[in-house]
Amino acid sequence: MNKNMPIGVFDSGLGGLTVLRALQKKLPNESFIYIGDTAHVPYGNKSETAIINYATTLSAFLVDMYKVKMIIIACNTASAIAVKPLKEYFKVPVLDVITPMQKLFKKNNNIQRIGIIGTHNTIKSKSYEKLLFSLNPEIQIFSQACPLFVPIIEEGLENHPIAKLMSKEYLFPLIEQNIDALILGCTHYPILKKTINRFIPPEIEIIDSAEILSSYTKQHLKQQELTNSSPNVTTRLLVTDASDHFNQFARNILNNNFCNIAIINPF
Numbered sequence: 001m002n003k004n005m006p007i008g009v010f011d012s013g014l015g016g017l018t019v020l021r022a023l024q025k026k027l028p029n030e031s032f033i034y035i036g037d038t039a040h041v042p043y044g045n046k047s048e049t050a051i052i053n054y055a056t057t058l059s060a061f062l063v064d065m066y067k068v069k070m071i072i073i074a075c076n077t078a079s080a081i082a083v084k085p086l087k088e089y090f091k092v093p094v095l096d097v098i099t100p101m102q103k104l105f106k107k108n109n110n111i112q113r114i115g116i117i118g119t120h121n122t123i124k125s126k127s128y129e130k131l132l133f134s135l136n137p138e139i140q141i142f143s144q145a146c147p148l149f150v151p152i153i154e155e156g157l158e159n160h161p162i163a164k165l166m167s168k169e170y171l172f173p174l175i176e177q178n179i180d181a182l183i184l185g186c187t188h189y190p191i192l193k194k195t196i197n198r199f200i201p202p203e204i205e206i207i208d209s210a211e212i213l214s215s216y217t218k219q220h221l222k223q224q225e226l227t228n229s230s231p232n233v234t235t236r237l238l239v240t241d242a243s244d245h246f247n248q249f250a251r252n253i254l255n256n257n258f259c260n261i262a263i264i265n266p267f
């Protein structure tokens with residue numbers, strides 16, 4: 001494996017760009033290839049078979065076409081469902097967005113009542129529960145599927161009254177449980193943070209995985225001696241279907257720090 005090859009990152013759409021932004025910040029000397037599977041978004045209500053098929057096809061495309069040295073699943077739904085088959089199938093390291101959360105909770109014993117929001121599939125998988133209970137069986141977890149958040153965000157409606165209405169609907173039952181922290185268990189949700197903050201009392205800590213995952217990636221690259229040593233770094237964005245909103249959002253969130261957006265058909 002060549003350490004100067006890019007890191008492959010994928011998500012169902014634009015949500016994983018919140019992870020890519022954190023990765024670019026933490027690892028400015030690395031190259032990235034990002035795929036937004038805009039032809040299949042949302043993943044949150046698809047079958048397990050479909051999600052494993054999408055995740056495997058996108059990963060194979062990253063490995064075969066771009067010779068990536070590592071795959072990052074920048075999607076909680078695909079992390080919850082497809083991480084095991086991907087790890088078994090591919091020789092390159094495969095990182096997911098859920099596992100690194102253990103770093104945070106190992107350190108922070110004050111958090112006892114945790115709210116988790118995510119897609120139907122992520123909540124149904126109980127991936128966060130399994131991880132958190134293994135660290136502390138006493139912890140109390142309250143989870144809530146928020147199936148309309150991803151379509152709202154993909155449509156660019158994060159500041160529209162519909163986003164406020166649905167935030168109230170989804171978050172209120174968790175707030176009533178006196179949670180200490182809220183995990184944004186979907187990489188799209190940080191885009192709604194401003195709206196979410198309006199409903200969540202300030203004493204509740206809001207946790208998203210982008211920062212934690214990027215530190216974890218840095219550590220992993222170092223341990224595996226995979227840190228890039230070439231001076232030429234680029235970020236390329238690929239989508240599986242044309243989306244004007246994806247392009248506009250990518251320019252804003254990444255501050256134009258990428259070279260182009262191309263449409264691919266790996267399926």
Ligand code: DGL
Nearest residue numbers: 012042043044076077187
């Ligand atoms: N960003 C994906 C996640 O973290 C969104 C899933 C979807 O497409 O429904 O789960």
